[in-house]
Amino acid sequence: MAGEGNAEYERARRFRDAALPYLDDAYTLARYLMRNTADAEDAVQECYLRALRHFDSYRGHAMKPWLLTILRNVCNAEFARRSRHETPTDWSEDDPKSEQPMWQETQASPETALLRAQDDATIRRLVDTLPAVFREAIVLREMNDLSYQEIAEVVGVPVGTVMSRLARARAMLRAAWNAADGSGPQTARAAAPLPAPGASS
């Protein structure tokens, strides 16, 4: 029926308007959770497919955390499906020591308060080395710009847990950052011209 088709088109149009603005956010989270671009693309497509199917149950809730919750579940399901040794399944914060000790926490001394600028590829690599629970916390906060409450909803933990994970994630990142200082990335690429200060937000 033409009427029904138009109603579905209208529904798809509303979904497009609501969900597509967050495609970069979804892809960013997927990229950091899956740690490779092909898997990230598949996860995001699956996420949008599921979100479209459940769009009727979406009511006035903030779209970005809703989408990212679905995306995170898609990524976790994929990891569960694979359950291979080399894939990161360390979703517990009790045993983060299985990773390379690159980010071992050291007491930051006053003179290291300032951080040497690192190129984007190095920072991404540092974030990628964080154990999953800390990685997702820092990405949801710094890259996806979610509030503590929204992160708590996406991850399904209390706000207090979000806060302690974020604090821990930053301590690890800082330690890794300092450790990476001097050694430098092997794949340093030519720095693209930076946007004018303030233009990036």
Add this chain to the structure above:
Amino acid sequence: MSASGNITVNCSENEILLHALVDGELDAGHVREVEAHVAGCRSCAQALESIRALRHAMGGARLKEQAPAQLRSRIAAMLPARASPFPVATKDGSLARWWRTFLGGFSIGTALSAALAATVLIGVFRGDQNRQVADEVVSAHIRSLQAGHLTDVQTSDQHTVKPWFNGKLDVAPPVIDLTAQGFTLLGGRLDYIDREPVASIIYARRKHVINLFVAQHLGARHAGAVGESIQGYNVRHWAEEGLDFWAVSDLNGDELDEFVQKVSAALHTANPT
């Protein structure tokens, strides 16, 4: 290390509050408390500096990814085109079946269920007039986010923004500085809603922009504030001091409600009845 045992206890509790401070997650009372402690505690001051340095270093990098064009077109391709029957959802219950499979097959389905359960419709803009105004307000908000469109007068000083509107509007819109309450004043802009000039006062919370539209008459009035989400943007409307206020943002609903409360409270303080 610290001067007294008392402060050391505070410091370990303070560590997480320092992050919350940097993340803009503290209310004004806690901000004052934490800042007062940091002012008198060297180790916490260093810790705070260290967190800020890390955030600054990360903020300078382009860590946010751009979705590849092919992914964008893959997703566009799965959306139905006009007048074609929707290929996914059918009325024979396959959606419910799929949902059960989804919940059964994935151990972390509870987080999603919780998120779905939390989706509450706050209110609905009744009547054609408010519906139309709400849509226009959202469009104006989206327009304002395009580069260079956000502010006509760019300043965090309320005493600069307020006079700027003089002569441009029939009313003098109240311009309130909410920086201490966690909403930064970015500036002002003249916009058009329903073919009438309206003032927009622009605030930011973290990276979220809030457009607060103010006009003498904009939409049908009702008791209290009402709101809903349109195209993923949260919208709130209320009337006060003979003016209509429309707040629009991609900020989450709770924080936008907090913004409405703070504006309203500040209006009352300025004009006690």
